[in-house]
Amino acid sequence: MKTYGFDGDAPAQAGRRKVTSVYVYEAPLRLWHWVTVLCIIVLSGTGYLIGKPLPSVPGEATFNYVMGYIRFAHFTAGYILAVGLVGRLYWAVVGNHHAREIILVPVWDKQWWKEFFFEIRWYLFLERYPKKYIGHNPVGQIAMASFLWITLFMCVTGFALYGEGTGAGSWAHSVFGWVIGAFGSSLDVHNWHRLAMWGIVLFVMVHVYAAIREDIMSKQSMISTMVSGFRMFKD
Numbered sequence: 001m002k003t004y005g006f007d008g009d010a011p012a013q014a015g016r017r018k019v020t021s022v023y024v025y026e027a028p029l030r031l032w033h034w035v036t037v038l039c040i041i042v043l044s045g046t047g048y049l050i051g052k053p054l055p056s057v058p059g060e061a062t063f064n065y066v067m068g069y070i071r072f073a074h075f076t077a078g079y080i081l082a083v084g085l086v087g088r089l090y091w092a093v094v095g096n097h098h099a100r101e102i103i104l105v106p107v108w109d110k111q112w113w114k115e116f117f118f119e120i121r122w123y124l125f126l127e128r129y130p131k132k133y134i135g136h137n138p139v140g141q142i143a144m145a146s147f148l149w150i151t152l153f154m155c156v157t158g159f160a161l162y163g164e165g166t167g168a169g170s171w172a173h174s175v176f177g178w179v180i181g182a183f184g185s186s187l188d189v190h191n192w193h194r195l196a197m198w199g200i201v202l203f204v205m206v207h208v209y210a211a212i213r214e215d216i217m218s219k220q221s222m223i224s225t226m227v228s229g230f231r232m233f234k235d
Contacts, residue, residue, distance in 0.1 A: 020233040022059035022134050024098050024225060032088045033226050036151075040200060043154075046074035046165055051190070074163050075162060082155045085148070098135040103143040123210070130218040132233055136187055140210075150196055157193040161186070 025033075049070050066090040092103040106112045116138035121127045123139065131137070135145060160179035163172030164186055183189045221232040 020232045022233070023229055024093055024134055024231045025229045026091075026099065027229065028087070028091050029095060029099055030226055030229055032084050034093070035080065035084050039077045039084065040204065041080065042073055042077040044197055044201055046070045046077070047194070051194055078155070078158050078162070081151065082159070085151055085155060088148070101135045102141055102148060105141045105145050116142070123213075130214075132218065132220055134231060143203070143207065143210075147200070147207075150199055150203070154193065154196050154200070157183075157189050157196070160189055161193065166199060 015101040049067075053067060089103070092100045115131065118131060119137050122130050133140075156176060156179060159172045160176040163170055163174070163176050164180060166172055166186065168177075179190050180186050183192065214220065215222045215224075219234040221230075225231045
């Protein structure tokens with residue numbers, strides 16, 4: 001049976017500090033991570049304003065194209081996010097095995113579930129010592145896999161709404177026009193798209209907290225790993 005994490009039952013003896021470095025995340029995956037971060041910031045901010053537009057501004061409309069710029073930024077970031085998602089799925093095929101951890105989650109493996117519940121207890125402060133993982137721990141795998149599905153949902157619903165604006169004959173309307181009919185109406189798609197946005201905002205908050213927490217409490221690098229690609233284990 002495969003063991004997904006290092007045994008973390010006890011810390012190293014005093015005075016015997018050891019640092020281990022392992023190359024985990026390749027450059028394309030790290031690039032996707034930070035590009036996605038920027039896209040989410042732009043999409044969340046502009047998406048909120050599109051749903052709740054700014055108050056009317058005085059003067060000639062020609063010189064106050066604020067909402068037009070906001071929508072343009074939203075559409076541009078949406079295209080980049082979608083291209084990045086396709087690239088991320090491609091890298092899961094050609095990259096190292098860590099790139100596939102959040103694509104192929106081994107939910108059929110009893111050992112994986114055992115370690116999943118261990119991680120839940122660790123996050124709830126019910127375990128004294130953490131396990132160490134070179135890649136994602138089981139909870140992280142589930143969280144990131146869910147994020148990918150939500151991102152896919154956002155791309156599909158977002159391009160459906162975009163296609164409604166560009167009209168019949170546009171590529172977005174031709175490919176995603178069926179989505180509005182499947183949901184019932186354009187308003188329903190808007191509501192689900194906006195609800196998923198808040199889901200991503202919640203995910204980001206938990207993700208950042210968990211990364212900082214693990215960096216400190218588990219004595220293994222998290223944030224710097226997404227910059228350098230190397231995970232550091234401090235024992």
